[in-house]
Amino acid sequence: CTHYLFIVVVAVNSTLLTINAGDYIFYTDWAWTSFVVFSISQTLMLAVGASYYLTFTGVPGTATYYALIMTVYTWIAKGAWFALGYPYDFIVTPVWLPSAMLLDLAYWATKKNKHSLILFGGVLVGMSLPLFNMVNLITVADPLETAFKYPRPTLPPYMTPIEPQVGKFYNSPVALGAGAGSVLACTFAALGCKLNTW
Numbered sequence: 001c002t003h004y005l006f007i008v009v010v011a012v013n014s015t016l017l018t019i020n021a022g023d024y025i026f027y028t029d030w031a032w033t034s035f036v037v038f039s040i041s042q043t044l045m046l047a048v049g050a051s052y053y054l055t056f057t058g059v060p061g062t063a064t065y066y067a068l069i070m071t072v073y074t075w076i077a078k079g080a081w082f083a084l085g086y087p088y089d090f091i092v093t094p095v096w097l098p099s100a101m102l103l104d105l106a107y108w109a110t111k112k113n114k115h116s117l118i119l120f121g122g123v124l125v126g127m128s129l130p131l132f133n134m135v136n137l138i139t140v141a142d143p144l145e146t147a148f149k150y151p152r153p154t155l156p157p158y159m160t161p162i163e164p165q166v167g168k169f170y171n172s173p174v175a176l177g178a179g180a181g182s183v184l185a186c187t188f189a190a191l192g193c194k195l196n197t198w
Helices: 002-017 028-057 062-083 090-109 114-139 143-149 173-197
Strands: none
Touching: 028 062, 028 090, 028 114, 028 173, 062 090, 090 114, 114 173
């Protein structure tokens, strides 16, 4: 019971942490910085939860199933926000699925080797998620256009659309997110595996 409860708790917290995935474009002045922060947070929550679920069941494919749980939870939560009038884009949420598939592949291809899952799977998730995140970002509507289409006079100051300052912080958010994510995701994948030894 504790194991299944943990899976639900991590999935819910993953959803809460990544609920703004893709909507960092509304932070137009710090879009690239927010992109890296959100990419890393999503990478780590996916790595710890999916590796836990995967090693708990021992069945390749459950990491992808875990990512599907995160996706459905996020759709429900974003649907509630959308119903309140906030223009969320749904297309950005399935970003975890291909990365989770790579985690499953690493586990399956190495004949359920836990250390390979941590090393190879962690690196694959960490390096792929920012890339898939940027592909999704390209498909999202322009944030300024969307914001003016849905005027919200009660928006807090940090959500107020302003002209972006391109290159203000650094020039390659995907590379930075992938580099940091690939290192940290191994640690979190190891944590997810270790949690099965309670």
